Amino acid sequence: MRVGVLGPRGTYAELAARSQFGDKVEVVPYPIITSVAEAVARGDVQVGVIPIESLREGSVGEALDALAWTDVKVQAEIVVPISHSLLGVPGAKLGEITQVLSHPQALAQSREFLRKNLPKAELIEMTSTAKAAEQVGKLKQPHMAAIGPKALADLYELKVLGEDIQSGEFNITRFLCLAKEDSKPTSRDKTSIVFYTARDRPGTLHEILGEFTVRGINLTKIESRPSKKALGDYLFFIDFEGHREDPKVNEALEVVKLKTAMLKVLGSYPKRF
């Protein structure tokens, strides 16, 4: 099985894919989220794994666009807790590190560890945690270290100098698995939809949410996003509990379809978050 992920190799998206599909699948990295979704739509990969939101960064706009405009379904969600390690070359010692490379987010998330253990180290910003580890692995300098997921150690022959070094604050990233089909009903599902309403009509959104409320369907996420067609035109992305085949969900979706200019059911899948 081939699984497309947002690259490069060794970042949290690959970790998410491995946690869902195991170590035996072939992981194919793509440079941007849109190309992961397109690869699924074309059938180049059976599944694609993309980040959809993180507690720190919020929703990923490019991922929302890809869901709205690519012919793919959401088959699963995966929640990955962010856990950073400090990685150096074999033989490196924590006390002798003078340069720390990572993505700005990861450096910020590890600032308490750095302040306490490496207060004088120079912090060098890279575009991803994987690029940072790759660089440290390539230059083989014992005074350099990278911050990123522990799995990068194997990929670039590095040694773990510190584990779980991120600050106390709880942080997770939520990924979606895209495929040609969504999932069969289980005992605890979620459904994602996107719709579009006529502009400047106060109350349409309220009316639509009412269709879920009267049926006792619990919303777990709601987000508006400019449609890019004109200022003031919005797409609404909603996640709610239940499977699209549940009679009450199915009924709500039928009614919402009549009340919107466009409704796309992105898929139903087991609830993890």
Add this chain to the structure above:
Amino acid sequence: MRVGVLGPRGTYAELAARSQFGDKVEVVPYPIITSVAEAVARGDVQVGVIPIESLREGSVGEALDALAWTDVKVQAEIVVPISHSLLGVPGAKLGEITQVLSHPQALAQSREFLRKNLPKAELIEMTSTAKAAEQVGKLKQPHMAAIGPKALADLYELKVLGEDIQSGEFNITRFLCLAKEDSKPTSRDKTSIVFYTARDRPGTLHEILGEFTVRGINLTKIESRPSKKALGDYLFFIDFEGHREDPKVNEALEVVKLKTAMLKVLGSYPKRF
């Protein structure tokens, strides 16, 4: 007047601040959004300018958190269209550029220009457009160029080799000005609020939106965000048309306050988007 911005110098946040407050204000860069908001709360700067959402990236989670948890008001919104230039050292020629440095987003947004004009150039990812321009200005190599806002040319003594090189797709970033007070009513205002409801009560959000609907108040943005306290706890961020001193808006806010566990009126300000 001192204006805090998300740094480094010369990025789109500074452009937004200059477009709102002119060239005479003192711009103070801060490394993260939270520190801009805190500087406003402490009174170190009179105003802070932070990115809140972009068409491509979506909402900025850190900015939403800063609004919810820092003692500041939204005084204005600023909308900046994204316009990239290709910047080289004085004497550089477009045809002789072999390395292009920029933020991955800016490189992606300029790919059509690069494919057409510099198909063989090596693309080097940097953590910001400003860092890319700084690097080109420092190394003074005629084969190197940076992509970023045109204003970076002055800051780093660079020359514009190409203007408006981003692909056709419409793209903007929306910034907010934070201050101790929000704005007085004008003829066309918007108000931003954040609230928190009791968990797992289907219909609370619907009920709250109803308070705006029945009064003919038009929503322009809605977004849920995990509260970070527990899985499934959400904050809701809503923007709507009207000033908090308008009688019907004021009335809606009074009712919403009674129906929520926490309501913070982030501020009223002239509508630009």
